[in-house]
Amino acid sequence: MKRILPVLLFAALYFNAFSQNKKPxxxxxxxxxxxxxxxxxxxxxxxxxxxxxxxxxxxxxxxxxxxxxxxxxxxxxxxxxxxxxxxxxxxxxRRNRLGDNGTFSINGKNLLLWKDVYEPTPSETHLDGPVTWLRSLADTVIDLKGKIVAIKMEAPKPLPFAASKLWNFRYISLAVRQMGTAMRNHGAAAIIIVADSIAMDALDRAAGHNYKDGQYLLEGVSRPANTLRLMPVIVVNTVYAADLQAPNATVRANMPVITYxxxxxxxxxxxxxxxxxxxxxxxxxxxxxxxxxxxxxxxxxxxxxxxxxxxxxxxxxxxxxxxxxxxxxxxxxxxxxxxxxxxxxxxxxxxxxxxxxxxxxxxxxxxxxxxxxxxxxxxxxxxxxxxxxxxxxxxxxxxxxxxxxxxxxxxxxxxxxxxxxxxxxxxxxxxxxxxxxxxxxxxxxxxxxxxxxxxxxxxxxxxxxxxxxxxxxxxxxxxxxxxxxxxxxxxxxxx
Ligand SMILES: [Zn+2]
CATH class of the missing domain: 3.40.630.10 (Zn peptidases)
Structure with missing residues (x-):
C-alpha cells in the first residue's frame, strides 16, 4: 500500500497537466x-x-x-x-550547363541566350541549316529525319493539376518533354519550340533560372550521368514565330556544354x-x-x-x-x-x-x-x-x-x-x-x-x-x- 500513494499522485499530476493543456x-x-x-x-x-x-x-x-x-x-x-x-x-x-559564349541565330538575327532562347536540358548544340516548320505535332506527313524542326508550343496532355503552386513551371516542363520525345521518335536533328504566353511566364518566373543553372547529377546513384548527346530541345521567345515560318528560314547555333x-x-x-x-x-x-x-x-x-x-x-x-x-x-x-x-x-x-x-x-x-x-x-x-x-x-x-x-x-x-x-x-x-x-x-x-x-x-x-x-x-x-x-x-x- 505504501508504494501506491506516490504512484497515484504522480499519475494524477501527469494527467492533470495534460487535461489542462499545460506542458508537463x-x-x-x-x-x-x-x-x-x-x-x-x-x-x-x-x-x-x-x-x-x-x-x-x-x-x-x-x-x-x-x-x-x-x-x-x-x-x-x-x-x-x-x-x-x-x-x-x-x-x-556532376554539373552540366551551357557555356556563356553560346550563340543562336534565326535568319542571321542573333538571339540573346536566357532571354530569347533557352535550352531546358543542356545538350551540345551545333546547328546550321534550313528550318522545317510544323503546323502541329500531328503534322508529320513530312519526313523529319535529320531535320531542324520548329513548331509552336502545344499544351501538355493532361494539363497539370489546376491548383498547383508551380502550375506554369509544370506546364512548360511537361510540354517540352512531350514535344521533345515526339520529335526524337521521328528522328529530328533538333526541335525549336516557340513559347506560348504561359511558357513565357514560366521562363520569367523560375524555369529560365533553372534552365540556365543546368543539371545537378548524382553520379552513381541515379539518373544517367551523360545526357549531353541528346537531341537538342530549344525554346524561343514567342516573338520569333514569324521568323521561323518565313520562306527559307535558317537556324545557326553553337551552344557548347561545360561539364564539371x-x-x-x-x-x-x-x-x-x-x-x-x-x-x-x-x-x-x-x-x-x-x-x-x-x-x-x-x-x-x-x-x-x-x-x-x-x-x-x-x-x-x-x-x-x-x-x-x-x-x-x-x-x-x-x-x-x-x-x-x-x-x-x-x-x-x-x-x-x-x-x-x-x-x-x-x-x-x-x-x-x-x-x-x-x-x-x-x-x-x-x-x-x-x-x-x-x-x-x-x-x-x-x-x-x-x-x-x-x-x-x-x-x-x-x-x-x-x-x-x-x-x-x-x-x-x-x-x-x-x-x-x-x-x-x-x-x-x-x-x-x-x-x-x-x-x-x-x-x-x-x-x-x-x-x-x-x-x-x-x-x-x-x-x-x-x-x-x-x-x-x-x-x-x-x-
Ligand atoms: Zn524544402
Whole structure:
C-alpha cells in the first residue's frame, strides 16, 4: 500500500497537466525546457536572412550555410558524425550547363541566350541549316529525319493539376518533354519550340533560372550521368514565330556544354544515448539547409531566403539537439542537415546509400520541410496513411506525442496518394523510406510565399515553429525510449 500513494499522485499530476493543456515539462519528455522560442527566433533570422543569399546548391552560399549549421551544432554540444570525425559529408555533383559564349541565330538575327532562347536540358548544340516548320505535332506527313524542326508550343496532355503552386513551371516542363520525345521518335536533328504566353511566364518566373543553372547529377546513384548527346530541345521567345515560318528560314547555333564537378555537403552531428546497448541505434532527425538562391527581382528583392523552406527545420533541429544534449535518450540521436534538396533530394539520396553510421542502426527518420507557417492549430504528417505509411508503430508514436503535447489537428489530405501535388515524394524522407527505414515527414504545408522572395523570417510564426519543433522532438523521444524498436510494416511497404 505504501508504494501506491506516490504512484497515484504522480499519475494524477501527469494527467492533470495534460487535461489542462499545460506542458508537463518535468514528466514528458525531459528536455522540453531546452527548446526555446528565443533560440528559434535568433537562429532563423540569421540563417533565413539576406546574408546567406538563398543558400543555393552549386554556389558558395550553400557551403557557407553548411558551415554555419556545423558551428551551431558544435555550440549546441552535438558531436561530429560525418566523414573522418568531422561534421561534414562532402560529395561532388556532376554539373552540366551551357557555356556563356553560346550563340543562336534565326535568319542571321542573333538571339540573346536566357532571354530569347533557352535550352531546358543542356545538350551540345551545333546547328546550321534550313528550318522545317510544323503546323502541329500531328503534322508529320513530312519526313523529319535529320531535320531542324520548329513548331509552336502545344499544351501538355493532361494539363497539370489546376491548383498547383508551380502550375506554369509544370506546364512548360511537361510540354517540352512531350514535344521533345515526339520529335526524337521521328528522328529530328533538333526541335525549336516557340513559347506560348504561359511558357513565357514560366521562363520569367523560375524555369529560365533553372534552365540556365543546368543539371545537378548524382553520379552513381541515379539518373544517367551523360545526357549531353541528346537531341537538342530549344525554346524561343514567342516573338520569333514569324521568323521561323518565313520562306527559307535558317537556324545557326553553337551552344557548347561545360561539364564539371562541384561539391555539396551534408552536415551530420549526433548526441549519444545512455543505454549501453540501445545507444548503438539512432533516431535520425532530417532537414535541408539549401534553398533557391538569387534570381529575378520582385519589387527590388531578388533573394529567395527560404526562411520557411527550410531554415525553419534547420533551426528546429538545432533546438532538438540542445534538448537531446541536456537530456540524452536511451538511443542516440543523429542529425542530418541535407544539401541540394531543392535540386532533387540529392543530399538525402546520397546519404541513404552512404550513411555515416550503419544503415541498420537507423531506427527511424523524422524529416520535416517547412514548419513555420499557416494555422497554429493544424499540421500535416506525411507517411501516416497508406500507401505511404511504412511503419504503423512510428505513426502511432507521432500521434501519441501530438495527443500528449502539441494537440495539432493532423491533416492527412496531402498524404493521400491521389493528391495532385505529390507532396509525399518531394522531401528528404523519401530515399530513406525507399530504403526500408521507418520514415515520416512533418510540415505546415504550402502558402502563397512558397518559393518566392517573400519567404522571409519576419513571416514565420515562431509559436508555430516552436510547437512543430516540440512535436518532432517528442516523437523522437518516444522512439528513443521504446524497449522495442519501431518496425517496418511489410504490407504497407508493398502497396
Ligand atoms: Zn524544402
Amino acid at each position: 515539462v518535468s514528466v514528458f519528455p525531459p528536455g522540453l525546457a531546452s527548446i526555446k522560442e528565443t533560440d528559434l527566433h535568433k537562429d532563423i533570422f540569421e540563417l533565413g536572412g539576406d546574408s546567406f543569399r538563398g543558400r543555393r546548391s552549386g554556389t558558395v552560399d550553400e557551403l557557407r550555410a553548411a558551415a554555419w549549421v556545423a558551428q551551431k551544432a558544435q555550440e549546441a554540444g552535438l558531436k561530429p558524425a560525418g566523414d573522418d570525425g568531422t561534421y561534414f559529408q562532402f560529395l561532388n555533383l 564537378l562541384y561539391p555539396i555537403v551534408n552536415v551530420i552531428a549526433k548526441a549519444s544515448g545512455t543505454d549501453p546497448v540501445l545507444k548503438n541505434e539512432f533516431v535520425l532527425f532530417s532537414g535541408h539547409h539549401d534553398h533557391d538562391g538569387v534570381w529575378r527581382p520582385i519589387k527590388g528583392d531578388s533573394t529567395y531566403n527560404g526562411a520557411d523552406d527550410n531554415a525553419s527545420v534547420t533551426v528546429a533541429m538545432l533546438a532538438i539537439g540542445r534538448a537531446w544534449v541536456s537530456h540524452p535518450g536511451k538511443r542516440s540521436a543523429l542529425f542530418v542537415w541535407h544539401g541540394a534538396e531543392e535540386r532533387g533530394l540529392l543530399g538525402s539520396r546520397y546519404y541513404a546509400v552512404h550513411p555515416t553510421v550503419k544503415k541498420e542502426a537507423i531506427v527511424a527518420v523524422l524529416n520535416a520541410d517547412m514548419i513555420g507557417r499557416n494555422s497554429i492549430d493544424s499540421a500535416a504528417l506525411l507517411g501516416s496513411i497508406l500507401p505511404h505509411r511504412n511503419s504503423t508503430a512510428l505513426v502511432n508514436m507521432a500521434m501519441q506525442a501530438n495527443k500528449m503535447l502539441t494537440h495539432f489537428v493532423v491533416d492527412t489530405t496531402w498524404d493521400n496518394a491521389k493528391h495532385p501535388e505529390g507532396w509525399y515524394f518531394r522531401s528528404d524522407h523519401l530515399p530513406y523510406a525507399q530504403a526500408g527505414i521507418p520514415a515520416l515527414m512533418y510540415s505546415s504545408l504550402l502558402h502563397d510565399d512558397y518559393h518566392t522572395v517573400l519567404d522571409n523570417p519576419d513571416r514565420i510564426d515562431i509559436g508555430k515553429l516552436f510547437k512543430m519543433t516540440e512535436w518532432m522532438y517528442a516523437t523522437g523521444w518516444l522512439v528513443s525510449q521504446s524497449a522495442q524498436r519501431v518496425g517496418v510494416d511489410i504490407a504497407g511497404n508493398k502497396q
